[in-house]
Amino acid sequence: MWYLDSGCSKHMTGQKDLLSIYTEKFCGNVRFGNDQFSPILGYGDVIQDNVTITKVSYVEGLGHNLFSIGQFCDKYLEVHFKAKRCSVCTKDGKELLVGTRKSNLYTINLSKVQTDNQVCLLSKASLQQSWLWYQRLSHLIFHYINKMVTGKLVKGLPELKYEKKHLCAACEKGKMKRATHKPKPEHSTSSPLELLHMDLCGPMRTQSINGKRYVLVIVDDYSRYTWVKFLRSKDETPEVIISFLRTTQVNLQKPVKLLRTDNDTKFKNKTVEDYLESVRITHQFSTARTPEQNGVVERRNRTLVEAARTMLSQSDLPLFLWAEAVSTACYTHNQSIIHHRFSKTPYALINNRTPRIKHFHVFGCRCFVLNDRENLNKFGPKADEGIFIGYSQTSVAYRVYLKKSKTVIESVNVTFDEEVASEQSSSEPVLTGVLASG
Structure with a gap:
């Protein structure tokens, strides 16, 4: 019979015959309640x-077998006490x-433990032992080392x-990975233009037909509506951003907050910062070399x-039309991608009306335009x-490459x-020879 004791720091017994693999070693003294040692x-x-209980101390003259509650807790176990029973x-x-x-004692009878509950109450290894086996096993994580012990998967491991207890400097140098960026459990915004994400993509190896x-890609966090602006050089970025913010706030009658x-x-320059400060727009930056923070x-x-x-490849058009393809993809995605939070398109969320897509046509298809x-x-x-290459951004019209x-x-x-x-997807493109000279 074993008793639970909150005062002792080790599992102890006074019956030497209960112990197997006994190691004779003086480990100090135990003080009893009558001040005897x-x-x-x-x-x-x-x-x-x-049931296996490791490293149980043998105390000469101890009249009871004692379990240490503190040692149970150190092994990440939980001890529960109720009116008539206790459990580990x-x-x-x-x-x-x-x-x-x-009476006032909680006792555990090991002989009554269910046979289907395999219990191994392990003592903690010393810091030196832990790191010795950690290095012997080629820096295997401690979770797997303990799993080998509890499952008796190997022989020879104590x-x-x-x-x-502390970081392994060699592992940090050899196994270091980027920090994980989990999605937020709650949405950051509750209305359009409350938060805008911006990023500049380029330079492209081939300049567009307009040079x-x-x-510049701009995404509204609430609706995921996207705008694209094309630039000749990075120096145009501040001017384009300021112009976009002014126009968009007027068109949608909503203020940009962030x-x-x-x-x-x-993005981080005096021209942009002075303007944002004048209109009271907060500017947030992602950490250097951490694009995940601007993942949207x-x-x-x-x-x-x-x-x-994909569109350029399918239609076999020259690369100088890449800007037209990006603009068309942005235009069609705004009116077709479904926002998982609202089950609506970005166009419907930001304009409060259902989009019409009857006028959509295949990018790169042959067309005829009236010569007026x-x-x-x-x-x-x-x-x-x-060749049809997209939709006008300033008027109700189609864009055609003559x-x-x-x-x-x-x-x-x-x-x-x-x-x-x-037909072009299964045969040689009809327009290849015409556009080769262009």
Whole structure:
């Protein structure tokens, strides 16, 4: 019979015959309640059926077998006391040992422990032992070392509980990884324009047909509505940001409260900061070399670039039309991507109306645009053949690349031949030879 004691710091017994693998060693003295002392002459393991209690001290003259409550707690176990019973449990609530109360003593009978509960109450290994086996096992994490002990998966490893008291400098140098960035449990914003994410993508190796090499991507945190602005150089960034903020706040009749960007000088400069301070917009920066903190716009950047690359590849158009492809992808995604929080499109969330997409056409398909720009003779063709490359951002019109003049025009008088685009995926592109010279 074993008793629970909150005063002793070790499991102790006065019956030497209970101990197996006994080690004779003087480990100090124990003071009893009558102020008498008794020596700890050694220690061993108590093994009874499926219960193993390691490093139990042998105290000469001790009349009871004592479990240390403190030692249970040091092993990350929980000890529960009720009116007529007590229990020793794991963190997940599994009962390892159960005892009963007799008068004012709680006792545990090891012979009554259920045979399907495999219990191994391990003593803590010393710091030197822990790090010795840690290095012997090639810096294996302590969780797996303890798992090998409790599951008896290997032989020769002392049955102790191994703990990591401090960092291993070698592991930090050899195994260091980036910090995880878990998604927020709650949404940061409750209305459009409350928070805007910005990032500048570029420079592109091929400049666009209008001489642009950078694209500024702006994402509204609440609706995920996206804007794209194309720049010739990074120096234009402050001017474009200020112009965008002024125009957007007027168009949507809502104030911008917070701006989040990376730490690059294109965003962190006196021109931008002076303007934001004058209109009382807070500017937040992500930590250097930590793009995950500005992940909303970084992910949208990747989505737009991948969509544009796919559209150019499918239509077999030249790379100088990359800006048109990015703009078209942004335009269609705003009206088609479903926001998982609201089950609505970004366009519906920011404009409070359902988008219409009947006018959508296949990017890169052949089209014909009315020629109302030149004086034609009586029998001249009334339409020019072109390639559909997107939608106008300033008016209700389509953008068409004219093959004859190699220019881009905007017009509503356009007819489309989308069947050609569908055939291009399985046969040689019809437009390849025409655009090669462009």
